[in-house]
Amino acid sequence: SQKTEGHESDDISSCPLISAFKTFQLELDTKHDKYERLVKISRDITIESKRTIFLLHRVTSVPSTEELLTESEVKLDGVRQKIRQVAEELRGEDLYQFHRAFTLGIQEYVEAVSFQHFIKHRSLISLEEVNCRLVFLNGDKSEEKGIPSEKQGPQALTFQVTPTDYLLGVADLTGELMRMCISSVGNGDIDTPFQVGQFLRQIHDGFSYIGNTGPYEVSKKLHTLKQSLGKVEDACYTLRVRGSEMPKHMLADVFSSRAALLDPEDGVA
Amino acid sequence: SQKTEGHESDDISSCPLISAFKTFQLELDTKHDKYERLVKISRDITIESKRTIFLLHRVTSVPSTEELLTESEVKLDGVRQKIRQVAEELRGEDLYQFHRAFTLGIQEYVEAVSFQHFIKHRSLISLEEVNCRLVFLNGDKSEEKGIPSEKQGPQALTFQVTPTDYLLGVADLTGELMRMCISSVGNGDIDTPFQVGQFLRQIHDGFSYIGNTGPYEVSKKLHTLKQSLGKVEDACYTLRVRGSEMPKHMLADVFSSRAALLDPEDGVA
Amino acid sequence: MSVTEMFSNIQVFLCADQDIREDIRKVVQTLEQTAREILTVLQSVHQPSGFKEIPSKCLRARELFCIIRDHIGDLKTKFPVEQYYRFHEHWRFVLQRVTFLAAFVVYLESESLVTREEVAQILGIEVDREKGFHLDVEDYLAGVLIMASELSRLAVNSVTAGDYSRPLRISNFINELDSGFRLLNLKNDPLRKRYDGLKYDVKKIEEVVYDLSIRGLTKEQEAVTDK
Amino acid sequence: MSVTEMFSNIQVFLCADQDIREDIRKVVQTLEQTAREILTVLQSVHQPSGFKEIPSKCLRARELFCIIRDHIGDLKTKFPVEQYYRFHEHWRFVLQRVTFLAAFVVYLESESLVTREEVAQILGIEVDREKGFHLDVEDYLAGVLIMASELSRLAVNSVTAGDYSRPLRISNFINELDSGFRLLNLKNDPLRKRYDGLKYDVKKIEEVVYDLSIRGLTKEQEAVTDK
Amino acid sequence: MSVTEMFSNIQVFLCADQDIREDIRKVVQTLEQTAREILTVLQSVHQPSGFKEIPSKCLRARELFCIIRDHIGDLKTKFPVEQYYRFHEHWRFVLQRVTFLAAFVVYLESESLVTREEVAQILGIEVDREKGFHLDVEDYLAGVLIMASELSRLAVNSVTAGDYSRPLRISNFINELDSGFRLLNLKNDPLRKRYDGLKYDVKKIEEVVYDLSIRGLTKEQEAVTDK
Amino acid sequence: MSVTEMFSNIQVFLCADQDIREDIRKVVQTLEQTAREILTVLQSVHQPSGFKEIPSKCLRARELFCIIRDHIGDLKTKFPVEQYYRFHEHWRFVLQRVTFLAAFVVYLESESLVTREEVAQILGIEVDREKGFHLDVEDYLAGVLIMASELSRLAVNSVTAGDYSRPLRISNFINELDSGFRLLNLKNDPLRKRYDGLKYDVKKIEEVVYDLSIRGLTKEQEAVTDK
């Protein structure tokens, strides 16, 4: 665009105002470019995290969860490599300056990693645990790129998820848990719904304890969270009420024959 | 759709509930059809009225208004024939039952007819004057269609514009007057803007006298009306301020030479 | 006539209009009050104990409809009869409510659908617009649809009260109603929206019947009835 | 006390509250009507012919303020004085309007800013909340800001009417007002929004003065005045 | 070409657009009417008596689809085919409805999922946009999801009608459908919302199967089938 | 008095007002914090394990209400008592919340409806406006309605926890509450909207009772109780 000045460029570019504005342009473009790069990485993080969640939902319909968990771990490792890129972009920067660019991606990652954690441990991953996985040793990367060891050393690159992003990710997790609970009922799993119910109540109580202390986005999620909890409680209720019609050992029996019915190729029952 | 019942139609149509619903269908369809017919006529009224307004706006750019007024009169006669159709549909009905179907058309007619009236007389047409033009002698129509004279007689078919529709039409008129005023200034007419200004102030005062006594739609227009008035007052102000720079007789002189400049083919000046 | 005079005249008209509306609003409030009382009477049929008292509750409701008739009589005096639709919105809602109540009473008494004529008679109004203050067909149908939703609740509560045959009868009734409504060519208006709600009532009742069927409780009942 | 009794008592209370609000609404309506009449009187000053009649228009407005005082007197009787803020929303709007009208009359008469005390006196109310039905400072300021916008219109129309000196006086007045408002620490409330509008009025009037200046019309006037 | 001529030409163009939309709207209305008739025919399968008549109902529906084809044929003539997306919103809703109806008929006939090709053929339209008026994949999927919800209702009513094997078959079918949808990476669009509803249909049907299982009614059926 | 002086005075006034509001906001924040703590205590009753601990949870909540009383006592000192309605909006929300909490505690303790007097006593405030900082009847009713919705959740969760008799008692209680509300003539205000939600709670609980009845689980319970 500098060329568009045509033959006046000499007069104009000599003008101090114009040269000042040229440095502004540089500064704005640098910032803008970094922002855009972060937005793109964040979008990738979102997509891959969503895919991981998607994958993890198959837990309700496959016989063994091991394979699924391994597969999800690989995917999440990929996501973490992306978050490493974010951390690199932010080296020496004020994290909050670009926060809006990557907040959605990070929330989605929290959602995915906490979903995986719940499936594995039936508990809530803590913010500290989330952040522990986001410590990147300088070694890994510089080796890859063959950067001289100058900057290598004990100090590692870290990314800190903000408490708010953590909360927002966990709030969205509850929606996924609700979906998983409904699917579980639909697939004859009678334990998961009650575990999800118990867990969701704890998170709900946690959020209602925080109330409107946090930022607006957090309190806004409370309503959706309540609805998810309601759906899960209804599902547990239905299971209990229907289960009441027969003794528990018979129930298990029913479900095993049921599974046989669904997978006739297993050929056992 | 009666046929879709298939072979059960015998059992079902004998059922009193179903036959009751068939009469409801008839009643609803009749009403609905009448409503739809009125909507269509109303849409035609709107379009033709808008075209008339459009035509009348040319008053600011043509030398003689006579021809324009005659042409607009022909168009409005056409609109009134449409309103006659509305009146015929409403014969024996409660006007308000179908009011929503034709209110927009009628408002637009009021707008057109009051615009024409202002151009002719520089005054506001009254509701009574509007309604006077909507008395249709039975004769006209039955002759055309050759209907036997049975229903002919002294009693005429009338259509009564409601005060609210009249008000809403007049409110919209103010927008057109504003446009005319701006165009007049743009075309070197120095009297019209002041007349429009004076007139618009009167209407504005009238509406602000009514305030929120009327329905919500009326008070809602007050804001737009105020804006139109502001634009017209600004135009008058500009004319006065610019006019202040030379004596009035010179001003007229300027504008006649200006006209000559615009129409060199007139060849006089 | 000056612009000022013209607007003064219109102002007079508008004030008169407002006064009429104010009067109507007051009568409508008393109507709503009485309608709420009738509702309270009829609500008790949802209680386990209420099932035996249906006839007496209906009688009580019938008495209260006299008051409704008086209020509507009062309402009629507030505006010129041929301008019904000018003020329709004011009483439309309550008229649909009392139609629902009338339809519910009639259903409880005879398990049949109240006709528009019957509602009109219960409310002391007309069916034909030409004859006076009347019941619009849309308002009649809206009232019927409110009742449908009340019946789906009744089906649920009958089971609680141990009456296993009523849900089946309600199911048949609602299905017939649904067929009737499907004959109608409804526009995208409030009635259409309300009718969309009927699907949920139908489904709910179907589920009740299903619950009874799978437990053989419908046959049990038939057996009882057969005896 | 049974639930039914409890709710019956509550109903009595709620009705009383609704009655008060209904009464207030009625008085407020008449207030609005009179306010609109005063507005009609004062608006005529924008007409080219109206400029000479300002004194007589002001007199007429003053007469109508007597009626305003009566209405407000009536309003005071409708509710216990210490519940002013419970019902404030009902009359807030109209009170700002009549404050504007009072401020406009006073400006037209004396080209000075009406004080809150003067407004209170014109309306027959108090300045201090403790003494009775009073004029909130926010409502007073809102009324003053409505007037500012009316004055920018007046500046434009005075030029049209050939009065070239009035805009200059209005300009001085509005600038003083603007300085006054700049002393206030307004929150993000409706008043703040209205005050933001004042900037446009200031600018508008400055442009009028500019138009006059560049054509030498301000000096011409001064010459006239000097004679 | 003078400016006037240019603008006259443009005016002709603008009017034409409005006329096209008006024409489309009219055809769409008749389409909706016929769609409603097909729905009425197919609704009867939910009745206990209806289960035996499924084949005849399907035949009747197939006949009515001829009329649908005619209407759509008519629709195609109303606008240039390459402007499909310019007017898409006008027929999107009804196209999803008739896709649902086609999918439902095919399911009732063969208990299989209709393909997009089959729907296109039933409606007399194309699958590929390039070949003419076509069925968008989103609209096809929306139609399929409406059917899923209808099938959950059918599962409930089959039990009432004493058919205990149908719910199992519906369950398998819906599970397969659900797996299919899981493959899709839906954005937060209307389709995603509709798909979320599918989970409830799956759950409802599973509950029916469960109810049958604990009562040994699935085995009974198998036994019957085995014979 | 110059314009500048006038506005300086006004500024003093506005600052005082803002200070009061700031003070109120702070106390309200601590009130909200304590209210949230009570909520956390009471919400644990929805856990399967929580049902046995209801008495101890109620005791704990009662203790926390002492802190609430202190905060409210503090709040009272922040503004002149007769200006309650001027600042009402600041604490309205939290007052409804703590009323809900008080009503919930009382229900859990005694399965009865808390009276306005009891709430006032628990919160250390008045019932009559004249006597001091009081509990508006609308705020009391809003609190009660929030509880109704919590009870419908409790009915569902009691079943999950294996307590089949509680839903029946809740159902009776809610029905009584519903009758009470039907006595009230609510306007189209927030309260009315909340009350409309009560219908859903009633229906929800009825469906729980239905589910228990059709499975004979209500009788089973009775049998247990009979022993």
Added chain:
Amino acid sequence: MSVTEMFSNIQVFLCADQDIREDIRKVVQTLEQTAREILTVLQSVHQPSGFKEIPSKCLRARELFCIIRDHIGDLKTKFPVEQYYRFHEHWRFVLQRVTFLAAFVVYLESESLVTREEVAQILGIEVDREKGFHLDVEDYLAGVLIMASELSRLAVNSVTAGDYSRPLRISNFINELDSGFRLLNLKNDPLRKRYDGLKYDVKKIEEVVYDLSIRGLTKEQEAVTDK
């Protein structure tokens, strides 16, 4: 084809759509960048010094239009041509901007109204939709209206630059344009709103002409021209 295969295919399709939109967005951004550069070139005509350099500025702009053509050429490859309206919103805004720039260049060069054909040629696109990526008539008109507003500014600045004849020519041109638009029966759409702005441009230019007339500056110019 299994259900799984079907859905896999569908997934591929859905992703493709998102990719297309992403691609389009990118090209549109570069288009906007170049458009801004052309604007900077043309803006200089408003400077007193700029008036003499109009021809060279136009040449420079013409050069930059080559880049525009390239970008648009690129854009065309991003989506199937018959899906123009599916993605129209993405480039609508920038297309109106470059149409304005083309119209402005043409006006500066020849003081005539660019035709749609000429714009299409400058941008390397079509007029007829059937022939490929085209310029919608609404977008053409929008671009022309943006230019009208730029011309009213040019009229003002011509006077400052001492060119007294240009405003008269602009005035004639704009009047002709206005007459053209009057022939159109515009709906209440964005175009209508833009067209309403034209009246103000006409008015502004007329005021300039008026200012020149009363000072005899138009005649002076004529005299100069006559020589």
Added chain:
Amino acid sequence: MSVTEMFSNIQVFLCADQDIREDIRKVVQTLEQTAREILTVLQSVHQPSGFKEIPSKCLRARELFCIIRDHIGDLKTKFPVEQYYRFHEHWRFVLQRVTFLAAFVVYLESESLVTREEVAQILGIEVDREKGFHLDVEDYLAGVLIMASELSRLAVNSVTAGDYSRPLRISNFINELDSGFRLLNLKNDPLRKRYDGLKYDVKKIEEVVYDLSIRGLTKEQEAVTDK
């Protein structure tokens, strides 16, 4: 760590965050107060009498900037310096305002554009983020744009005050500024929107210069200057 503990920890963090924000808000309020005082001082330059007093007004403003520096010094102590952007929104608005004031003072003093370095120095802050509390380039530019709008007002008022050469100088200055901004690649952010407003300022000033040109008042001035 239990879920409850985890949420308690977060709650502690959130409370601390709120406290910081509360502290910041308070300092920002005092900043706004002082900024308003400086504005009042500088506003007087728009008065005819004010033109002679520009130097003394600037001195007075410079004094008040000491207080601004103190407030900002106070602000810096309220939060960790490396978290500038976490709380940026709180002071962004006021920082743009004081930047505008600094730019305006500098313009009035020297008719040149204040540099970012100068603003930083006047406010006692940094230009580089790394060095401490700094002035963002966007905020600097926003402040400059606010000044541009103030200058268009000043151009108008200079004419009123009889100073015919200042508008020409302002026009040159603003044009240069406009060229500068056109170099920037602004996103669709608030700055872009503000920059769009610059067009109106440019246009307004062009019209003032036009008014002077057509009356030969620019030459007159030049003549005066030449002497």
